[in-house]
Amino acid sequence: METLADTLQxxxxxxxxxxxxxxxxxxxxxxLAGVLPSLPATECALCFRLLEKPKAVEVFESLEIDDQxxxxxxxxxxxxRDLVEHMSPDDRAYLLDELPARVAKRLLRMLSPSERQATxxxxxxxxxxxxxxxxxxxxxxxxxxxxxxxxxxxRKIGLDKETVYYCYVIDEQRKLLGMISLKDLVLADxxxxxxxxxxxxxxxxxxxxxxxxVAHAMKKYDLLAIPVVDREDRLVGIVTHDxxxxxxxxxxxxxxxxxxxxxxxxxxxFKAKIFTVATHRVGWxxxxxxxxxxxxxxxxxxxTLLQSVVALAAFVPLLIGSGGNIGSQTSTVMVRxxxxxxxxxxxxxxxxxxxxxxxxxxxxxxxxMVVIWAYWLQGDWLVALVVGCSxxxxxxxxxxxxxxxxxxxxxxxxxxxxxxAPFISTMVDVLGVFTYFQIAxxxxxx
Amino acid sequence: METLADTLQxxxxxxxxxxxxxxxxxxxxxxLAGVLPSLPATECALCFRLLEKPKAVEVFESLEIDDQxxxxxxxxxxxxRDLVEHMSPDDRAYLLDELPARVAKRLLRMLSPSERQATxxxxxxxxxxxxxxxxxxxxxxxxxxxxxxxxxxxRKIGLDKETVYYCYVIDEQRKLLGMISLKDLVLADxxxxxxxxxxxxxxxxxxxxxxxxVAHAMKKYDLLAIPVVDREDRLVGIVTHDxxxxxxxxxxxxxxxxxxxxxxxxxxxFKAKIFTVATHRVGWxxxxxxxxxxxxxxxxxxxTLLQSVVALAAFVPLLIGSGGNIGSQTSTVMVRxxxxxxxxxxxxxxxxxxxxxxxxxxxxxxxxMVVIWAYWLQGDWLVALVVGCSxxxxxxxxxxxxxxxxxxxxxxxxxxxxxxAPFISTMVDVLGVFTYFQIAxxxxxx
Numbered sequence: 001m002e003t004l005a006d007t008l009q010x011x012x013x014x015x016x017x018x019x020x021x022x023x024x025x026x027x028x029x030x031x032l033a034g035v036l037p038s039l040p041a042t043e044c045a046l047c048f049r050l051l052e053k054p055k056a057v058e059v060f061e062s063l064e065i066d067d068q069x070x071x072x073x074x075x076x077x078x079x080x081r082d083l084v085e086h087m088s089p090d091d092r093a094y095l096l097d098e099l100p101a102r103v104a105k106r107l108l109r110m111l112s113p114s115e116r117q118a119t120x121x122x123x124x125x126x127x128x129x130x131x132x133x134x135x136x137x138x139x140x141x142x143x144x145x146x147x148x149x150x151x152x153x154x155r156k157i158g159l160d161k162e163t164v165y166y167c168y169v170i171d172e173q174r175k176l177l178g179m180i181s182l183k184d185l186v187l188a189d190x191x192x193x194x195x196x197x198x199x200x201x202x203x204x205x206x207x208x209x210x211x212x213x214v215a216h217a218m219k220k221y222d223l224l225a226i227p228v229v230d231r232e233d234r235l236v237g238i239v240t241h242d243x244x245x246x247x248x249x250x251x252x253x254x255x256x257x258x259x260x261x262x263x264x265x266x267x268x269x270f271k272a273k274i275f276t277v278a279t280h281r282v283g284w285x286x287x288x289x290x291x292x293x294x295x296x297x298x299x300x301x302x303x304t305l306l307q308s309v310v311a312l313a314a315f316v317p318l319l320i321g322s323g324g325n326i327g328s329q330t331s332t333v334m335v336r337x338x339x340x341x342x343x344x345x346x347x348x349x350x351x352x353x354x355x356x357x358x359x360x361x362x363x364x365x366x367x368x369m370v371v372i373w374a375y376w377l378q379g380d381w382l383v384a385l386v387v388g389c390s391x392x393x394x395x396x397x398x399x400x401x402x403x404x405x406x407x408x409x410x411x412x413x414x415x416x417x418x419x420x421a422p423f424i425s426t427m428v429d430v431l432g433v434f435t436y437f438q439i440a441x442x443x444x445x446x
Numbered sequence: 447m448e449t450l451a452d453t454l455q456x457x458x459x460x461x462x463x464x465x466x467x468x469x470x471x472x473x474x475x476x477x478l479a480g481v482l483p484s485l486p487a488t489e490c491a492l493c494f495r496l497l498e499k500p501k502a503v504e505v506f507e508s509l510e511i512d513d514q515x516x517x518x519x520x521x522x523x524x525x526x527r528d529l530v531e532h533m534s535p536d537d538r539a540y541l542l543d544e545l546p547a548r549v550a551k552r553l554l555r556m557l558s559p560s561e562r563q564a565t566x567x568x569x570x571x572x573x574x575x576x577x578x579x580x581x582x583x584x585x586x587x588x589x590x591x592x593x594x595x596x597x598x599x600x601r602k603i604g605l606d607k608e609t610v611y612y613c614y615v616i617d618e619q620r621k622l623l624g625m626i627s628l629k630d631l632v633l634a635d636x637x638x639x640x641x642x643x644x645x646x647x648x649x650x651x652x653x654x655x656x657x658x659x660v661a662h663a664m665k666k667y668d669l670l671a672i673p674v675v676d677r678e679d680r681l682v683g684i685v686t687h688d689x690x691x692x693x694x695x696x697x698x699x700x701x702x703x704x705x706x707x708x709x710x711x712x713x714x715x716f717k718a719k720i721f722t723v724a725t726h727r728v729g730w731x732x733x734x735x736x737x738x739x740x741x742x743x744x745x746x747x748x749x750t751l752l753q754s755v756v757a758l759a760a761f762v763p764l765l766i767g768s769g770g771n772i773g774s775q776t777s778t779v780m781v782r783x784x785x786x787x788x789x790x791x792x793x794x795x796x797x798x799x800x801x802x803x804x805x806x807x808x809x810x811x812x813x814x815m816v817v818i819w820a821y822w823l824q825g826d827w828l829v830a831l832v833v834g835c836s837x838x839x840x841x842x843x844x845x846x847x848x849x850x851x852x853x854x855x856x857x858x859x860x861x862x863x864x865x866x867a868p869f870i871s872t873m874v875d876v877l878g879v880f881t882y883f884q885i886a887x888x889x890x891x892x
Contacts, residue, residue: 028647030667155633164629165611165670182628183610187601201474219695221476222688224611224670241687242668245694249665252698253782259705260778260867261771274800278807281775288771289812292764293819299760300823306756313752313759314745317875318738320763324770325707325734325868329727332706336699354720361724366735373739377746421706421867422771429763 005035012043021050029055033062041074049079057086065098066271072103081110088162089115090135090243093122121236130214131207133247134228134237139167143177143195147188154182163240166225169198174234176227178202204229207236214239215247255339258417259332261288288426295320295429302437305445311378312440315387318370320432323394324425326362330355330402331419338406338416352403359399363392386440393439394432401427451481458489467496475501479508487520495525503532511544512717518549527556534608535561536581536689539568567682576660577653579693580674580683585613589623589641593634600628609686612671615644620680622673624648650675653682660685661693701785704863705778707734734872741766741875748883751891757824758886761833764816766878769840770871772808776801776848777865784852784862798849805845809838832889836882843881844874 004027011020024032024047032051036044036059048056048071060068060083072080084092084107096104096119108116118136125131139161141150150167158164167185169178178198188197204227205214218226218241228237261284272280299306299316306313334355337343343351371388375381402424406416450473457466470478470493478497482490482505494502494517506514506529518526530538530553542550542565554562564582571577585607587596596613604610613631615624624644634643650673651660664672664687674683707730718726745752745762752759780801783789789797817834821827848870852862 026647028649028667151632158629158633164632182632183604186597186610186628186632187604201472203474219691221474224687241670245665245691248691248694249698249786252695252702253786256698256702256705256778256782259702260774262775262778274803275807277800278804278811281772281804282808282811285768285771285775285808285812286815289764289768289816292767293823295763295767296760296820296823299763300757303756306759307753310749310752310756311746313762314742316759316762317741317745317766317879318735320767321738321741321872321875322731322735324871325731326727328706328866328868329708329731332702332708336702340695340699354723357720358724358727361721362728362731365724365728366731369732370735374742377739377742420774421871422774425770425867425871426767429767433763 004031005038008035008039008047012039012046017050020047024051025055029058030062032059037063037067037070041070044071045074045079048075048083053082053086057083061087061091065095068095069099072099072107077110080107085111085115088135089118089122089137090133090162092119093132096123097127125207128211129207130205130209130211130228130239131236133211133214133243134207134239135162136237137161138225138227138235138238139164140170140174140235141167141180141194143169143171143193143198145194146190147185147192147194147197148190150180150194151185151190154185163225163238166223166238168202168227168235168238169194170235173232176202176204176229176233176235179227202227205239206231211247212251215244215251218244219248251339255335255415255417258415259335259420261285261420261422284420284422288422291426292429295433298430298433298437305437305440309380309383309440309444311380311383312386312436314378315374315383315390316433316436319387319390319394319436320425320429322366322391323398323428323432324421326359326395327398327402327424327428328421330359330399331406331424332421334403334406335416335419338410343407348407352400352407355399355403356396359396360392362399363395366395367391382444383440386436386443389443390432390436390439393435394428397431397435398424398428401431450477451484454481454485454493458485458492463496466493470497471501475504476508478505483509483513483516487516490517491520491525494521494529499528499532503529507533507537511541514541515545518545518553523556526553531557531561534581535564535568535583536579536608538565539578542569543573571653574657575653576651576655576657576674576685577682579657579660579689580653580685581608582683583607584671584673584681584684585610586620586681587613587615587626587640589615589617589639589644591640592636593631593638593640593643594636596626596640597631597636600631609671609684612669612684614648614673614681614684615640616681619678620682622648622650622675622679622681625673648673651685652677657693658697661690661697664690665694697785701781701861701863704861705781705866707731707866707868730866730868734868737872738875741879744876744879744883751883751886755829755886755890757826757829758832758882760824761820761829761836762879762882765833765836765840765882766871766875768812768837769844769874769878770867772805772841773844773848773870773874774867776805776845777852777867777870780849780852781862781865784856789853794853798846798853801845801849802842805842806838808845809841812841813837828890829886832882832886835889836878836885839881839885840874840878843877844870847873847877 011023036047121136122132139154154164165182167180168176171177178200179202180194180198184197203217203221205217207228207230214226224241225238227235228239230236262281334343367388370391371384374387375384405419409416457469482493567582568578585600600610611628613626614622617623624646625648626640626644630643649663649667651663653674653676660672670687671684673681674685676682708727780789813834816837817830820830820833851865855862
């Protein structure tokens with residue numbers, strides 16, 4: 001990357017336009033997209049003018065959405081129209097979505113009628129649905145076509161389509177009848193009929209299916225593209241493989257943020273304003289802070305107990321800390337298991353039981369160690385015993401709630417990933433302190 | 447899924463073999479793979495015998511590794527050989543890896559010489575490298591071939607290859623010269639020469655590159671396959687798109703587990719024995735427990751301070767809890783940012799500064815609230831002020847270490863995801879308690 005940017009700047013500084021043009025034409029569009037936005041605005045616009053049109057579009061499509069916006073603002077109108085007109089409809093819909101409504105409208109008006117129609121179709125569907133992320137540019141065949149005729153059709157119109165590797169077979173009402181891959185077509189007898197060769201069991205999604213459903217179906221069946229049908233089973237578009245990996249990554253990021261008690265951001269965290277980020281995080285912190293005030297109240301209630309055995313206070317952080325850690329482990333494993341469908345409703349109860357069992361084992365192991373250490377620290381066997389027993393009970397409670405809550409949340413339709421490490425730690429803080437003092441009363445003040 | 451299993455069992459119970467055969471031939475192999483293992487062993491083996499050979503192999507390849515092992519144990523030798531001989535080399539290498547060495551050897555001996563060679567080649571590379579996950583079955587072309595001759599070659603040998611969508615151009619020494627897609631071939635003039643049409647800038651990986659590198663390259667450049675070359679730049683295999691999504695998911699799972707302080711498991715957590723799982727988790731817990739004993743020591747040291755102001759003890763869980771939560775948020779965002787390469791060494795310092803700034807803002811906000819609440823709970827303005835100031839300091843410390851540690855770990859070559867929520871909470875426990883008592887001494891015992 002370093003050298004690519006350096007060479008570009010050297011060529012720009014030397015004003016060797018022909019050399020620059022050749023250089024740009026040889027580079028991978030995705031690598032160029034990684035470098036161009038870091039150039040000054042005029043030089044970046046200049047590079048775009050030197051790129052051949054199809055490649056310029058490819059580079060533009062590979063840019064981050066905010067770099068696209070900055071660039072468009074600096075371009076002249078014809079250049080903007082040229083770029084946006086040739087973008088694939090799904091990438092264009094995504095861009096228009098993010099632009100201020102006024103700019104988006106003006107852009108939409110610049111497009112040719114057919115491209116405008118394709119874009120408006122996508123913009124009519126809700127965000128993050130199959131309808132929004134699909135492209136209406138696919139190859140459709142009819143059952144009566146011969147293989148040779150189909151290949152001829154692909155040769156004629158293939159260049160404009162987002163993928164030619166999967167072709168879809170439809171009837172007069174555009175109902176999806178089957179699919180045939182380019183591999184099948186190339187390997188088949190040229191005289192064969194599509195209707196005889198096509199696969200009839202086609203995995204398809206509906207326009208209003210969530211993008212997560214689309215990605216998981218494509219991943220499960222190892223597809224390069226998936227057809228999108230409307231409520232009357234008419235083919236309206238396809239989602240191609242390049243979108244799927246982005247979606248899967250986006251979903252993983254969302255889960256990871258939730259597990260860290262961070263609200264999933266609209267844009268990259270590392271580009272958002274610092275106060276926006278703070279407001280995104282303060283919500284959960286407030287809830288957890290308020291919950292944690294309960295811990296304080298419980299401890300204040302035990303004022304007299306604490307005054308007579310001050311040593312008890314020393315072990316509070318250790319107990320609730322370990323409990324929180326054990327609980328986070330359980331909730332992490334449960335949340336990921338639910339996301340990958342390894343935990344389902346049929347085995348949920350068993351999995352919960354397993355986790356509680358693990359909690360008992362871990363609590364007993366760590367509890368035994370802690371008794372010895374607690375005695376060594378303050379020399380009272382009774383207090384040491386209280387600490388050890390508490391750890392066993394707290395660890396069991398932590399695994400129980402760490403396992404149960406994600407299941408409950410999924411059941412009532414909330415993303416289970418909200419059962420984050422901070423969430424479960426705070427909950428264990430409250431329950432743990434309460435348990436600890438109850439056990440202390442039982443053992444020390446029998 | 448329900449109905450598929452039901453229909454299968456009805457047909458099996460009725461012993462309608464012909465109907466069952468037709469039924470099986472119509473179903474998607476991946477759906478069958480989801481249902482067959484749940485049948486009794488003999489009925490499952492029967493279904494496999496009724497499947498046509500290529501489909502049986504496809505179903506078998508789609509099974510989980512432990513189901514594959516169980517099935518193989520129940521099959522007769524010819525059936526085992528038939529299945530394993532026709533598996534694709536990368537899936538077969540993965541299976542052989544997991545089998546007991548004795549069984550794997552016996553299986554390897556059953557294979558035909560060419561298949562045995564292909565498998566041994568893969569098994570010679572380290573686990574999780576490009577060499578291990580590639581397949582040696584790809585289409586190679588020469589520069590002097592015409593498009594029509596190339597398509598003829600693909601027709602002749604294409605059926606046995608894992609993908610025909612990307613073809614690779616090599617010279618006499620098998621050195622990689624370029625690539626051409628099936629789309630290019632179909633759309634090109636039949637008389638054109640491969641050498642003139644091929645793309646010369648090919649993104650390739652080395653046999654010993656990590657599978658993560660492979661997946662990220664394929665994702666970045668939206669590839670359907672990526673060529674794998676050895677140290678002399680000779681083409682030895684390709685990795686296809688179906689493997690990438692599994693790798694990306696595996697990597698996300700590993701990160702999520704690490705962030706939850708759970709050691710990444712060899713096999714699914716939900717199938718491992720309960721004691722295995724406990725041993726996987728106890729390691730981190732022990733480290734964190736030992737660290738947390740420091741918190742206890744610090745509190746014991748403040749015995750006299752605590753005895754005179756017992757109210758101080760009540761706010762320990764709240765302070766270290768909030769600090770831990772703020773720290774986990776920061777480490778989560780940092781770790782994910784590093785994984786997605788949004789945080790790099792060039793912007794690391796700025797990002798750290800941002801996080802500390804966010805920590806100050808969050809600490810001040812929450813600190814102001816806590817002062818009021820702490821006064822209301824125990825009626826002493828001085829103690830309330832100590833709690834509020836401590837929260838500001840602790841929150842800043844938490845974001846500093848939550849942001850710094852992942853960066854340090856990446857620098858010294860450790861996965862930054864080990865800076866889990868439990869890790870950072872425990873660290874904040876120790877530092878937080880210490881800070882709290884220092885501030886208490888400063889303010890109350892001036």
